Amino acid sequence: RDPTGGGDPIPAVGQFDHGNNAGFKSKLDKCEDASFAPTSPIWLRFEPFILHVMCRSLKAASVLMALARPSFKNVGLTSWNNGGGDENDNSEVGGSSKNQQCKGGGPRFLVAIWGDEGLDMPLSLPSSPGRGLFYNPDKGDSDNGDGTAEAAEWLAQLINERHTRNWKKIDRFVEAVRTAEEGAVDLEHSNDVDGAIHGIDRVELSGEDGINGHANDSRSKRNISGLPIPRSYDVVGDVAILNALPEGDEDVQRKVGEWIMSRNKAMKICVARSNPLSTSYRSPGKSGLIQLAGPRRDPIITSHYEYGVKCVVDLQHTFFSPRMAPERLRLSQQVARGERVLVVFAGVGMEALQIAARTEAKKVLAIERNDVAAECLRRARRMLERNKTATCPGGGKGAAERLSIMEGDALDILPTLEDSSFDRIIAPRPKEGTLDGDTGTGDAGKQFLLAMLPLLKLKGEVHWYDFAADHELPNCDRTRHTAQDVCQSLGMEMEVIHVAKVGSVAKRQFRVCMDFRITRGRKNSKK
Numbered sequence: 001r002d003p004t005g006g007g008d009p010i011p012a013v014g015q016f017d018h019g020n021n022a023g024f025k026s027k028l029d030k031c032e033d034a035s036f037a038p039t040s041p042i043w044l045r046f047e048p049f050i051l052h053v054m055c056r057s058l059k060a061a062s063v064l065m066a067l068a069r070p071s072f073k074n075v076g077l078t079s080w081n082n083g084g085g086d087e088n089d090n091s092e093v094g095g096s097s098k099n100q101q102c103k104g105g106g107p108r109f110l111v112a113i114w115g116d117e118g119l120d121m122p123l124s125l126p127s128s129p130g131r132g133l134f135y136n137p138d139k140g141d142s143d144n145g146d147g148t149a150e151a152a153e154w155l156a157q158l159i160n161e162r163h164t165r166n167w168k169k170i171d172r173f174v175e176a177v178r179t180a181e182e183g184a185v186d187l188e189h190s191n192d193v194d195g196a197i198h199g200i201d202r203v204e205l206s207g208e209d210g211i212n213g214h215a216n217d218s219r220s221k222r223n224i225s226g227l228p229i230p231r232s233y234d235v236v237g238d239v240a241i242l243n244a245l246p247e248g249d250e251d252v253q254r255k256v257g258e259w260i261m262s263r264n265k266a267m268k269i270c271v272a273r274s275n276p277l278s279t280s281y282r283s284p285g286k287s288g289l290i291q292l293a294g295p296r297r298d299p300i301i302t303s304h305y306e307y308g309v310k311c312v313v314d315l316q317h318t319f320f321s322p323r324m325a326p327e328r329l330r331l332s333q334q335v336a337r338g339e340r341v342l343v344v345f346a347g348v349g350m351e352a353l354q355i356a357a358r359t360e361a362k363k364v365l366a367i368e369r370n371d372v373a374a375e376c377l378r379r380a381r382r383m384l385e386r387n388k389t390a391t392c393p394g395g396g397k398g399a400a401e402r403l404s405i406m407e408g409d410a411l412d413i414l415p416t417l418e419d420s421s422f423d424r425i426i427a428p429r430p431k432e433g434t435l436d437g438d439t440g441t442g443d444a445g446k447q448f449l450l451a452m453l454p455l456l457k458l459k460g461e462v463h464w465y466d467f468a469a470d471h472e473l474p475n476c477d478r479t480r481h482t483a484q485d486v487c488q489s490l491g492m493e494m495e496v497i498h499v500a501k502v503g504s505v506a507k508r509q510f511r512v513c514m515d516f517r518i519t520r521g522r523k524n525s526k527k
Contacts, residue, residue, distance in 0.1 A: 039129060040129055041124050041125060042122070042124045042132070043121065043122050043123065044119065044120070044121050045119070046117075046120075048114060048115035048117045048118040049113075049115040049170055052110060053110070054111075055109040057109070060109070072113050072114065072115050072116075074112075074113070074307070074389070075113050076111070076112055079110045115166055115169055117169070119162060227252065230256075234321075236302060237302030238268040238302055239267065239269055239270070239315060240257075240267045242273065244273060245274055257269075257271075257272075257291075257292030258270075258293045261293055261294060269297055270294055271290060271300060272289070272290050273288060274287065282319035282430045283316065284315070285316060288316065289315060299314055300314070301314050304320070306322075306329075306350060307354065308387070309354050309358070310380060310383055312383075313348050318370060318376060321503065324502065327513065328350055328354050332355050334461070334463075334515075335355050335359040336359075337360040338360065338361070339423040340362055340365075340421060340422045341355055341361050341363070342365050342452075343355070343367065343427075344425065344426070345428050346366035346367055346405075347373050347377075349368070349373075351426055352364050352377070352403060353384060353399075356392065356403040357391070357396065358391055361402065367410050369407070369410065377405055381403055381405065382400070410448060410452075414452060420454075420455070422457065424460060424462075427465060428463075429445050429464075429466070436466075437469065444479075444482045445466065446482060449483060453486060453490055454522065458521040460518050461497070462517075464514050466479040467505060467509060469509055470509075473510065474500070476514060479512060492520055493518070493519045499512060500513060
């Protein structure tokens with residue numbers, strides 16, 4: 001860091017010692033001339049630390065995020081590209097293989113790190129832009145009893161404190177990176193950090209993507225342990241979730257859970273799925289999760305963070321996938337100011353919470369049939385009121401006020417809503433077993449589209465989730481035809497904006513999202 005202020009003849013605010021405001025004024029007076037007369041309010045802006053880093057591998061990105069999280073609240077993977085042209089690699093969901101950031105070839109993962117020590121406030125009023133709120137040039141250095149000198153002193157102190165905290169966080173982050181470079185941090189497992197990997201769905205314990213040349217260290221450590229350690233596992237809140245029970249007796253399974261928990265102290269318990277997600281709510285059920293290690297927890301409920309927003313998850317009775325975090329971020333980035341957003345099949349509500357907390361949407365309505373998931377969402381909304389990182393108008397309290405929850409079957413609730421009342425509809429439809437997919441025997445969700453589309457305004461957009469086999473990618477013609485047939489039956493027209501796979505549900509079976517816009521609405525709408 002440059003103590004001279006980078007060569008600027010007027011030092012930065014943070015370089016002034018407490019009580020040196022008279023010197024600051026004298027420097028500003030030298031810059032004054034008759035031509036400088038403010039005609040509009042003057043604003044003071046103090047920007048926090050912002051850093052974007054392009055990483056060469058997913059593991060390197062996760063390591064960097066793990067190192068930054070102790071110092072900065074807002075850390076995330078904003079875009080990525082596998083760079084290899086493999087159309088079956090779903091790491092391309094967040095970006096295009098032709099992204100200009102990837103001209104050098106090879107995979108690229110963009111990590112964003114930004115602080116929260118910012119300040120943005122007016123220094124004068126529109127009615128009198130030349131008279132400061134904290135300093136009156138007509139009265140000189142004395143406040144004459146009006147408190148302007150004291151207010152200016154307080155403002156300078158406030159800015160200097162933020163400046164100092166900002167640098168302390170930067171220094172702590174730099175020291176963490178230096179420590180990692182010296183080998184004091186377990187880089188192979190630093191991506192086993194709950195919340196550090198916003199948008200990375202699982203922890204990989206083996207593979208060819210290594211750091212500092214240790215491509216197979218994770219695999220060798222698993223072998224040395226002598227335990228049937230799985231190749232990967234999901235992390236939701238403080239819970240590590242294995243997709244299947246490890247081989248062996250209960251003692252071996254307990255040791256596997258303890259080994260995984262030892263990789264990351266933030267994980268309090270380790271569980272394993274004992275049966276597929278076959279219930280109507282796509283949840284494992286009471287007996288579907290077996291706890292391997294950690295203090296006994298029943299029911300298995302945890303709170304999960306994504307991009308500074310917390311949701312409550314009952315892992316036994318609700319469906320939640322941390323692998324959809326990048327997709328949820330993409331959705332929230334599509335919402336414009338003043339939009340009315342409907343989220344159907346809301347589940348525990350992370351999509352609705354993200355939109356309410358991160359956007360300027362006028363209203364967010366979440367519909368969910370599962371009573372347990374609806375209660376999780378209500379609890380998360382109460383926590384949202386106290387969220388200090390919400391970037392929407394009114395902060396966390398304003399976000400909670402704009403979020404409404406309706407519990408019940410979507411097919412019963414949707415007909416009761418007013419036609420043409422929403423600008424955007426998000427429908428993360430759950431998979432209905434053998435009814436969905438390329439060989440499914442169901443209607444591919446047509447009944448839901450018939451109920452939802454009349455609620456959309458002209459030029460409104462729908463984010464419709466479906467399930468496709470690998471041979472249907474990338475066009476997903478079956479999904480397109482389903483939506484087009486419904487629009488035609490309603491006397492509407494649509495245009496497809498974007499189709500992409502957003503996750504894997506089984507071997508050669510993928511979850512896809514199709515974004516489409518209504519270009520012609522129905523002539524007669526229900527009021």
